[in-house]
Amino acid sequence: MLRAVSVALVATVVPFLHAPAAAAAESCDLTLDRVLALARERAPAIVAARSRVDEARARLDGASLLLRENPELEGDAGPRLSSQGDSTDVRARLSQALELGGARGARIAGASAGVAQAAADADDALLRVRQAAAAAFLRTRAAVEQLALAESTADMASELLQAAERRHRAGDVPELDVDLAHAARSRARADVAAARATRRASAGRLAQLLALGDAEPSPCGPLAAHAKLDLDELLRHAPERADLRALAASVDEAEADGRLAAARAWPAVRVGTEYKREQGDDVYLGGLSISVPLFERGQSARAEAEARARRLRAEHEASVQAASSEVRTAWDVYRERRGAVAELARELPTLDDSDRLARRSYEAGELSLADMLQLQRETLEIRRAGVEHALDAALAAVELQAAAGVLR
Numbered sequence: 001m002l003r004a005v006s007v008a009l010v011a012t013v014v015p016f017l018h019a020p021a022a023a024a025a026e027s028c029d030l031t032l033d034r035v036l037a038l039a040r041e042r043a044p045a046i047v048a049a050r051s052r053v054d055e056a057r058a059r060l061d062g063a064s065l066l067l068r069e070n071p072e073l074e075g076d077a078g079p080r081l082s083s084q085g086d087s088t089d090v091r092a093r094l095s096q097a098l099e100l101g102g103a104r105g106a107r108i109a110g111a112s113a114g115v116a117q118a119a120a121d122a123d124d125a126l127l128r129v130r131q132a133a134a135a136a137f138l139r140t141r142a143a144v145e146q147l148a149l150a151e152s153t154a155d156m157a158s159e160l161l162q163a164a165e166r167r168h169r170a171g172d173v174p175e176l177d178v179d180l181a182h183a184a185r186s187r188a189r190a191d192v193a194a195a196r197a198t199r200r201a202s203a204g205r206l207a208q209l210l211a212l213g214d215a216e217p218s219p220c221g222p223l224a225a226h227a228k229l230d231l232d233e234l235l236r237h238a239p240e241r242a243d244l245r246a247l248a249a250s251v252d253e254a255e256a257d258g259r260l261a262a263a264r265a266w267p268a269v270r271v272g273t274e275y276k277r278e279q280g281d282d283v284y285l286g287g288l289s290i291s292v293p294l295f296e297r298g299q300s301a302r303a304e305a306e307a308r309a310r311r312l313r314a315e316h317e318a319s320v321q322a323a324s325s326e327v328r329t330a331w332d333v334y335r336e337r338r339g340a341v342a343e344l345a346r347e348l349p350t351l352d353d354s355d356r357l358a359r360r361s362y363e364a365g366e367l368s369l370a371d372m373l374q375l376q377r378e379t380l381e382i383r384r385a386g387v388e389h390a391l392d393a394a395l396a397a398v399e400l401q402a403a404a405g406v407l408r
Contacts, residue, residue, distance in 0.1 A: 031221045032137055035210065036407065039126070039133040042211045046129055049122035056111070056118035063111035068104070069097045072272075080279060087280055095272025095287060101263035110256035117249035124242035129209065131402040135395055136206040141219040142391040143199035149383050150195040154188040156359075156376065161185050163363050177369040184373055223390045229397065231331050234404035238323040241405030247316040254312055258305035264298030267291050323403070330400040337393035344382075344389060 030038075040046065075092040164181040167173045203216045210217070268291040276283035358375055361367045367375075401407045 030137065030206075030217045030219045032134060032219075035133050035137045035206070035219075036130050038210045038212075039130045043126075043129040043133070043209060044211060045125050046122070049118075049125040053115065053118040053122050056115040060108070060111040060115050063104075063107045066104075067096065068099060068107075071096045082279075088277070089279070090277040091274065092276075093272055093274040093287065095270050095289075098269045098271060099263070100269060101266030103260055103263035103266075106256050106259035106263060110253050110260060113249045113253035113256055117246050117253065120242045120246035120249055124246060127242055127402060127405065127407060130407045131398055133206065133209045134398045134407065136202065136209055137219055138223065138391055138394045138398070140199065140202040140206050140217065141221070141223050142387050143195065143202045144219060145223060145387045146384065147192070147195040147199050149380065149387070150188070150192045153376065153380050154185070154192050157181070157185040157188040159359065160362070160369075160372065160376075163359060164369060167363065172365060173369065180369055180373065184376075223387070223394055229331075229334070229400060231327075234327050234331070234400065234406070235324060237404045237406050238327045239320050241323055244316065244319055244323060244405075247312060247319055251309055251312045251316055254305050254309035258302050258309060261298035261302035261305055264296070264301070265293055267293060323405075326403045327400070330396070330403040334393070334396040334400045337389070337396040340389045341386075341393050344386060 072095050073092070074095075075090075077088060077090045080087045080089050161178070161181040161184070164173060164177045168175060168178050200216070203218075206217050206219075207213070207215060270287075270289045272287040274285040274287055276285065358367065358372060362369065362372045398407065
């Protein structure tokens with residue numbers, strides 16, 4: 001009989017694994033999709049990352065100017081004193097520096113790479129924030145389920161205490177049963193308080209990530225991965241992950257810096273025009289100045305940029321390979337987590353009246369109070385395990401999608 005009642009009690013886990021608790025569904029304001037949308041819109045880290053993209057675009061605007069330096073205008077004037085008569089001499093010179101050797105193109109390429117890197121960093125920041133928000137949502141959702149379990153157990157403990165008191169008054173059980181039932185109810189109520197604290201902490205973390213202020217979010221929806229995942233598709237996305245795109249952009253930036261340094265081997269050219277008035281005569285001249293880069297040819301800066309480009313290129317190639325391995329590992333973890341949930345659900349029968357059957361067995365004297373309490377503890381542990389396995393599987397799904405650079 002004890003085994004039959006135990007099987008009946010653990011049967012309550014199956015419906016829980018496939019649907020949210022009724023208590024949790026009564027009031028909720030956040031689904032996982034809504035959490036991911038709010039993370040994109042409101043997370044403080046995303047606002048800062050987007051600002052850095054604007055900064056990079058401003059640098060690109062500066063690099064795109066046709067001429068990097070402004071024209072220079074020089075002039076002087078003064079009296080000329082001579083025996084033939086006094087006069088005023090005037091000189092004015094307008095000159096402009098020109099860039100050779102592809103310096104402007106290299107500077108634009110470097111700034112464009114900076115924009116691409118900032119945009120990729122912003123995408124990566126968004127992914128990490130969405131990953132953290134999804135994990136916080138799932139943990140809060142699990143905390144709600146655990147609280148519902150604790151409250152249900154506390155209700156059953158109160159009913160069991162009433163049953164023990166009735167049997168004690170009828171002379172069927174000693175006062176010790178009543179004392180044990182009181183202790184069991186106190187423990188169940190303490191579990192409720194602890195579960196409320198866990199839920200509050202998880203909800204506070206979620207509110208912080210989403211910038212919700214003092215409001216305590218109420219999550220709803222199943223505690224499960226909501227997307228259909230395909231390993232081949234995830235592997236295709238992995239090389240396009242935002243952090244890998246940021247590394248590729250940093251390689252482009254280093255290569256552009258190398259080309260900019262190489263342009264310093266070209267002469268610096270300045271062209272201009274000059275007007276003079278001497279002894280009453282107007283004189284017009286054209287000017288050209290060319291530096292001779294014999295010693296400083298950008299050697300050091302070029303070598304440094306080339307070395308940085310080689311390092312970043314190797315780092316990018318290694319990271320791309322590691323991303324594929326990371327996705328495969330995350331897939332294996334996800335598959336095993338899902339298997340744990342399926343295994344627990346497959347082995348448990350479904351009997352809706354299991355708790356009533358056990359309580360009726362105790363009232364009929366077919367179970368001792370100690371056996372009844374042991375069954376309740378086992379049932380609660382199995383239900384808690386169901387929540388934990390479901391949470392682990394859902395978190396594994398989030399980790400897997402983040403490893404591939406997608407989270408939907």
